[in-house]
Amino acid sequence: MPELPEVETIKSQLNRRLKGGKIKKIEIFLPKIIRLEAKFFINKTVGAKIKKVWRRAKMIIIDLDNGYSLLIHLKLTGRLILCHRLREDYQKHTHLVFHFFDKSVLIFQDIRQFGYFDLYRTENLKGFFQEKKLGPEPLKKSFTLKKFTELLSKKPDKKIKPLLMEQNFIAGIGNIYAQEICWSAKISPLRLAKTLNKKEIQEIYRHLLMILKKAVKQGGTTAADEGYIDARGNKGKYGSQLKVYQREGEKCFRCKGIIERIVLTGRGTAYCPRCQK
DNA sequence: AGGGGTACCTGCGGGC
DNA sequence: TGCCCGCAGGTACCCC
Structure with a gap:
């Protein structure tokens, strides 16, 4: 779905609501959307606190307090939806659910299943983006x-x-x-x-x-x-x-x-x- | 170097 | 009604 304005909107909402939140549990219904082994992914995320949520290009990055960062791409039809409490019926196309200790829930849905989750050492992200040779952020002052x-x-x-x-x-x-x-x-x-x-x-x-x-x-x-x-x-x-x-x-x-x-x-x-x- | 095709998926609307 | 086709916000890869 999302281009810069949509990803920016989602990022701001996530940052506001999730900052400081601690991940209690993760449910994975479609393992292939995680670009690494589920065991490792869960190991590095459950129990971690969210430091901040930011954006680069069309990617959403969630910095954790353990030196790792989640990198999320929504591709064409990915959605990240915040709920105040657990809902039993996740609806169709729910592939991943984060539960937080304050009972809030973050749901990832994706009809076409192109979106993905990845995990990086926070310190390696800059290098990763450089390797990808991403262009400038158009809304930054330096984009003259x-x-x-x-x-x-x-x-x-x-x-x-x-x-x-x-x-x-x-x-x-x-x-x-x-x-x-x-x-x-x-x-x-x-x-x-x-x-x-x-x-x-x-x-x-x-x-x-x-x-x-x-x-x-x-x-x-x-x-x-x-x-x-x-x-x-x-x-x-x-x-x-x-x-x-x-x-x-x-x-x-x-x-x-x-x-x-x-x-x-x-x-x-x-x-x-x-x-x- | 640029651009075409294909692949990854599901769903929807249009034509027959 | 049902089937087939083309189309959909993204990107990676191969090929010429």
């Missing part, structure tokens, strides 16, 4: 227009929309927001990076920040046919602001042209050929 321009100049032959989605170009943007950013900046998703002039780069940069910030503020996006919910079970309110995502065949809100759908690097891409140049 100058930096964005430099990054673009290193990928001259890439199409802008798929490029925005590359986690080692910029971290956190996925298929919804990449389309929305292109529409807002009036840039065709097909444009090669090297063809963008200064003004156009500035527009992409500006809208990229605006859209991500606004989406974070609104708790992310739940589009019409999606199942995204945050850790409190709420839908994201940015869904109502979407301009092109899944609007194929409908009229462009800006120029009344017809929104088209193409496929770029295997991903559906909606855009307005009339006003996105």
Whole structure:
């Protein structure tokens, strides 16, 4: 599901509610979502206290007080849901449940089972992220227009929309927001990076920040046919602001042209050929 | 180097 | 009603 704004929303909720909490018990219903031996995983997590929850790219990291960190990726349909107390019927697709000593419960559900849990030494995480060559966090102050321009100049032959989605170009943007950013900046998703002039780069940069910030503020996006919910079970309110995502065949809100759908690097891409140049 | 295909899964809507 | 197809928020891997 989740791109940066959705993961950021979940992370904040988890941090608020779980910080200081001590893990009492873990139930594992689908072992394959844990990327290491279940025994070891349980051994290193049960009894540990949660220091803080943070985010890098689309990953949620839970630092424990024993030198280990949980790394969680929700992929397309993963959900982390907080409950005040144990519920007997976990519903379908519940693969993992954390129980805390204060009786609160954290449930992991995932329809498509692509999401995963991993465990790292906290001190090794930085190195791990460096190895992955993750791009910058777009909402950090250090992600300047100058930096964005430099990054673009290193990928001259890439199409802008798929490029925005590359986690080692910029971290956190996925298929919804990449389309929305292109529409807002009036840039065709097909444009090669090297063809963008200064003004156009500035527009992409500006809208990229605006859209991500606004989406974070609104708790992310739940589009019409999606199942995204945050850790409190709420839908994201940015869904109502979407301009092109899944609007194929409908009229462009800006120029009344017809929104088209193409496929770029295997991903559906909606855009307005009339006003996105 | 960029991009296509495939794989990992389940569920939903549309067409017949 | 039921079946088949394409599609879905992500990413890793192989191949040309």
